[in-house]
Amino acid sequence: MTPLQHPDPAQAKIDARPLVLGSTSRYRRELLERLGLPFETIAPGTDETALPGEPPHALALRLSIAKAQATAALRPGALAIGSDQAASIDGRHAIGKPGTHRAAVEQLRMASGRTLSFHTGVALACPEAGFLRSGVVETRVRFRRLDDARIESYLGREPAYDCAGSARVEALGIALLESIEGPDPTALIGLPLILLTSFLEAAGRPVL
Template sequence: MPELILASTSPYRRELLQRLRLPFEVVGPQVDETPLEGETPAAAAARLARAKAEAVAAGRPGALVVGSDQTATLDGVAILGKPGGHERARAQLRAASGREMVFHTALAVVRRSDGFAHEQVVETRVRFRELSDAAIEAYLLAERPYDCAGSAKAEGLGIALLAALDGPDPTALIGLPLIALTDALCRAGLPPLRGLE
């Protein structure tokens, strides 16, 4: 069976990849995630997903390496990085109240030994409810989503903050688009289910 490596230290991406029931290894990529001047959020996510996959693939040319990155925009303006703490998370959710956030989740799958490469950006539109300060505070204290873009974990209690979701793959919002990844794995000769080839 070909080697499969997840180029990420994200526990969310690890949990998602486990759903496909393929054996894989996790290797943390060493990549500078500083945004480039003038780079769109979608382009930044795509560049970083590719850089993560390539960084790990450089040392493991025969492995199929999966990289992913996610950025979010609110009314077209980038939300840079994860909040990292309570105050920034509160500010992100106050800003998002009653508005639409767009998540750009990029996937890159590479294998150097045969030149295999698949790249894709999956977009998910999320409309937030009108959020009171009390609701924001209660949510942040309950879930502490300080390592999540947009400060809301849709796979957890954060779903209560949302009014609507629109996108082709619900797992993209969590951080790894499994529908796109399954397509790439099938093309690379590593389908999660026999007969999907």
């Protein structure tokens, strides 16, 4: 877990500001609902294209901040949350959302017997108050040996085409894995609630 600290001038009653999640992901919405805080969602409209040679860790952090800032611009005065996830295999090759069955099959073939690292970023921003917190949580996921029959069986029952790595680990995708290593189980699903809770605390919006 590598939170980045930013200057934090007077917070100008951040605790009274509405909370807005900049995401169209139902997974992130459902995760944030666990904290029991009132919030709304909005599409931040952020370009998610990676920069040339950009490492997954840096990509997740940059896009999380960009989404939080874009959300804050669309909802002036709000306390905005942005999050993004990027994955890599064996620490080198970037892995995105497959989008299609064929691409998902290829991703799972490549993941078979190997380790994927998921870099999940989160940012909390309120520009009017000069407030910004951001960080990235890494989760290492080891896949079982997967033959084509198992891959087709899984994707036939759970077409995880909108998940980086083609495995929905909070559901049937857990059967594809040998192990998960990381400090926050919610990070792998798409929103690091442990890190976000600390950011909310710093903003004067404690969960408890």
